[in-house]
Amino acid sequence: MIKQPSLDRLDEESRRHAEQAQAAMRELIALIPRRFAYADEIDLVFRPDHAPNDAQ
Amino acid sequence: MRSDPAAPPLTAAAASRALAAGRVTAAALVEDCLTRIAAQDGRLDSFVLVVAEEARRAARAADRARKAGRARGPLHGIPFALKDIYGTAGIRTTAHSRLLLDHVPKQDSTVARRLGEAGAILVGKLATHEFATGGPAFDLPFPPARNPWNTTHFTGGSSSGSGAAVAAGLVPLAMGSDTSGSIRGPAGYCGIAGFKPTYGVVSRSGVIPLANSLDHCGPMAWTVEDCALMLDAIAGHDPADPAAADRPYKSVRRGLKGGIAGMRIGVIRHFFERDVEAEPQTLAAIEAALKVLRKLGARLLPVTLPPHRDWDACCRVILYAEAYAIHERDLAERPEKYAAITRARLFAGQVVSAGDYIQALRWRRELCLRYAEAMAGLDAVVTGCTLNPAPRIDDMAKPPFFSPKGRLLMAPFSITGAPALSVCSGFSTDGLPLSLQIAGAPFADATVLRIGHAYEQATPWRERRPPL
Numbered sequence: 038m039i040k041q042p043s044l045d046r047l048d049e050e051s052r053r054h055a056e057q058a059q060a061a062m063r064e065l066i067a068l069i070p071r072r073f074a075y076a077d078e079i080d081l082v083f084r085p086d087h088a089p090n091d092a093q
Numbered sequence: 094m095r096s097d098p099a100a101p102p103l104t105a106a107a108a109s110r111a112l113a114a115g116r117v118t119a120a121a122l123v124e125d126c127l128t129r130i131a132a133q134d135g136r137l138d139s140f141v142l143v144v145a146e147e148a149r150r151a152a153r154a155a156d157r158a159r160k161a162g163r164a165r166g167p168l169h170g171i172p173f174a175l176k177d178i179y180g181t182a183g184i185r186t187t188a189h190s191r192l193l194l195d196h197v198p199k200q201d202s203t204v205a206r207r208l209g210e211a212g213a214i215l216v217g218k219l220a221t222h223e224f225a226t227g228g229p230a231f232d233l234p235f236p237p238a239r240n241p242w243n244t245t246h247f248t249g250g251s252s253s254g255s256g257a258a259v260a261a262g263l264v265p266l267a268m269g270s271d272t273s274g275s276i277r278g279p280a281g282y283c284g285i286a287g288f289k290p291t292y293g294v295v296s297r298s299g300v301i302p303l304a305n306s307l308d309h310c311g312p313m314a315w316t317v318e319d320c321a322l323m324l325d326a327i328a329g330h331d332p333a334d335p336a337a338a339d340r341p342y343k344s345v346r347r348g349l350k351g352g353i354a355g356m357r358i359g360v361i362r363h364f365f366e367r368d369v370e371a372e373p374q375t376l377a378a379i380e381a382a383l384k385v386l387r388k389l390g391a392r393l394l395p396v397t398l399p400p401h402r403d404w405d406a407c408c409r410v411i412l413y414a415e416a417y418a419i420h421e422r423d424l425a426e427r428p429e430k431y432a433a434i435t436r437a438r439l440f441a442g443q444v445v446s447a448g449d450y451i452q453a454l455r456w457r458r459e460l461c462l463r464y465a466e467a468m469a470g471l472d473a474v475v476t477g478c479t480l481n482p483a484p485r486i487d488d489m490a491k492p493p494f495f496s497p498k499g500r501l502l503m504a505p506f507s508i509t510g511a512p513a514l515s516v517c518s519g520f521s522t523d524g525l526p527l528s529l530q531i532a533g534a535p536f537a538d539a540t541v542l543r544i545g546h547a548y549e550q551a552t553p554w555r556e557r558r559p560p561l
Contacts, residue, residue, distance in 0.1 A: 042424035042443060054433055055440035058495035062441040065406040065497060069452045
């Protein structure tokens with residue numbers, strides 16, 4: 038099994054900093070709108086030279 | 094023929110003209126850089142590696158080639174330096190990290206190769222925040238770069254060494270990279286020009302990545318003209334970069350001096366007046382800059398976009414999810430090798446779920462559409478960049494290492510992939526640079542640079558150098 042990063046393997050100070058960063062990231066995640074429904078058009082690929090409504 | 098190290102450093106454009114006219118040699122230009130580096134960089138720590146003998150050899154070869162009528166173009170014989178994430182064949186490339194101290198690429202990055210093919214001369218590798226995402230840190234193999242305007246102050250990052258070295262006149266040209274402001278931030282704090290081209294215009298092949306859908310490579314120089322000179326040498330499709338823009342590249346230097354009379358420029362005021370408040374001197378400098386643009390004949394129009402908080406959140410969720418994926422193995426197996434600030438920031442990406450990431454990508458698409466709508470009928474937009482003079486470096490190196498509120502106006506032009514330029518807009522009462530940001534629609538790089546050049550020519554900021 039591939040080893041995953043874990044806060045448990047950090048020393049106490051590093052863990053505290055990482056937890057603070059993760060808490061701040063959760064605040065940003067909470068801002069993401071969740072209004073996109075499964076029936077909406079999905080266009081996940083970002084290309085600056087696509088016209089906005091180009092199909093993939 | 095020698096350059097005079099006691100004189101103000103030459104811009105790349107001026108050096109290019111002097112080389113063509115036979116008033117200076119490449120050997121003299123390189124020696125000038127090496128002398129300045131030796132004299133100043135002990136205080137600035139902008140370089141992590143200087144390749145003096147290689148640079149001298151390349152300079153002698155460049156002079157011989159020019160004498161034989163084989164000068165390759167305007168960058169032939171011009172010294173430059175690379176942020177130490179750009180792969181250089183046979184030359185250590187560390188990303189300023191303990192993890193890559195022994196990493197010596199076998200191949201040049203595309204940018205390094207194209208600059209070499211243009212005849213430019215690599216002088217060394219520049220300090221960066223670790224993996225282009227840490228921060229100024231004192232627990233890394235190399236010290237953090239310092240701001241030449243006041244060495245107790247921060248350069249901005251992550252292209253910290255690039256900002257410092259160019260501002261101090263150690264090299265005329267440097268490459269930076271910008272994922273969410275890493276060219277524009279140091280350009281702003283160090284008082285130079287820094288350009289993030291449209292996403293995909295400059296190849297990222299051979300450059301250590303941070304976030305693949307957000308990474309941009311771009312030039313940093315004393316002037317906008319020099320940025321344009323460098324961009325012309327490095328831009329253009331590269332099949333080795335899967336995100337490379339697949340359209341012909343047109344020189345940005347050709348129309349650079351055309352002026353801006355009649356241009357329609359949007360002003361995104363709410364970004365720097367309400368969403369993230371600029372401190373008073375920065376605000377005054379932005380207003381003064383807008384007056385200059387009006388005087389140059391541009392028509393300024395108000396623009397409203399979604400609040401900056403939205404752009405910043407969307408950008409950082411995507412950025413740190415992608416960065417975490419890149420660093421996942423090292424965070425698992427050797428997290429202690431990272432600086433504390435880098436490690437904390439990368440671990441932030443661990444809490445972004447697949448659902449969060451996909452929703453952020455959809456949000457990104459929506460924000461891009463809002464930007465495209467706002468840009469309709471406009472040649473460019475102007476807004477703030479760094480919103481205060483550079484802070485003290487010691488304050489930036491302290492925790493907390495990740496704030497939920499971004500204080501730099503970078504994200505909108507990162508997530509849209511739009512071209513964006515930071516130019517010096519004046520100085521604080523403490524003598525620290527202030528900045529302005531000019532951005533455009535994707536692939537309007539030439540227009541953005543033209544506006545920046547016109548503004549620069551109409552203001553006295555390029556006459557002032559750091560008091561080193």
